[in-house]
Amino acid sequence: xQKITQTQPGMFVQEKEAVTLDCTYDTSDPSxxxxxxxxxxxxxxxxxxxxGSYDQQNATEGRYSLNFQKARKSANLVISASQLGDSAxxxxxxxGVSGYSTLTFGxxxxxxxxx
Amino acid sequence: GAVVSQHPSWVICKSGTSVKIECRSxxxxxxxxxxxxxxxxxxxxLMATSNEGSKxxxxxxxxxxxxxxxxxxxxxxxxxxxxxxxxxxxFYICSARPKLTSGRGYTGELFFGEGSRxxxx
Numbered sequence: 001x002q003k004i005t006q007t008q009p010g011m012f013v014q015e016k017e018a019v020t021l022d023c024t025y026d027t028s029d030p031s032x033x034x035x036x037x038x039x040x041x042x043x044x045x046x047x048x049x050x051x052g053s054y055d056q057q058n059a060t061e062g063r064y065s066l067n068f069q070k071a072r073k074s075a076n077l078v079i080s081a082s083q084l085g086d087s088a089x090x091x092x093x094x095x096g097v098s099g100y101s102t103l104t105f106g107x108x109x110x111x112x113x114x115x
Numbered sequence: 116g117a118v119v120s121q122h123p124s125w126v127i128c129k130s131g132t133s134v135k136i137e138c139r140s141x142x143x144x145x146x147x148x149x150x151x152x153x154x155x156x157x158x159x160x161l162m163a164t165s166n167e168g169s170k171x172x173x174x175x176x177x178x179x180x181x182x183x184x185x186x187x188x189x190x191x192x193x194x195x196x197x198x199x200x201x202x203x204x205x206f207y208i209c210s211a212r213p214k215l216t217s218g219r220g221y222t223g224e225l226f227f228g229e230g231s232r233x234x235x236x
Contacts, residue, residue: 033223043206045227095223103225107158
């Protein structure tokens with residue numbers, strides 16, 4: 001069984017500052033994938049970034065980077081230079097060995113960016 | 116690319132009526148679609164997995180006679196909430212897994228619809 005834990009129900013950050021959203025996971029699968037999705041108030045789920053468990057480097061996508069620490073089983077999302085439009089719910093998710101396995105989601109972290 | 120459209124975006128209905136929600140992959144074929152339910156400020160709860168041309172697989176605790184899922188084609192899955200009651204009011208969101216046409220590794224990324232907000236009076 002897989003488990004995703006997001007311990008921060010809410011985070012506040014000022015515009016232009018960096019913020020880290022925490023995510024820890026637990027799995028017995030030898031390989032797995034980790035995802036971060038953004039859900040604005042409108043409801044749609046927006047894919048942000050993906051990290052494979054065997055990827056040698058941490059994933060980056062524009063202002064998003066994933067701080068992957070395999071030994072600690074953590075996959076924190078770092079957003080650099082926060083923007084007002086970053087205010088949303090953020091979900092960490094993982095899938096098992098196969099790309100065809102289902103995604104397990106964490107409870108989410110609400111990020112509020114202030115001017 | 117990889118757009119999933121969900122319709123309707125919101126619906127209000129009377130208790131006892133049935134409501135159908137559509138999930139379409141617009142620019143790709145989806146072998147598998149997933150239906151989730153999300154309560155306010157909570158995470159996504161997987162309700163069922165539907166594969167094109169076969170019966171849906173429901174998660175434990177989800178009533179299959181209450182939530183009818185049909186995946187008749189590679190681009191369309193529907194969720195019908197039968198005899199809806201106020202406790203069925205929720206945000207329902209679908210996601211689609213693309214049909215792969217190349218040998219490249221698939222990360223497992225899912226493409227989500229915009230969601231449908233159901234309110235049962």
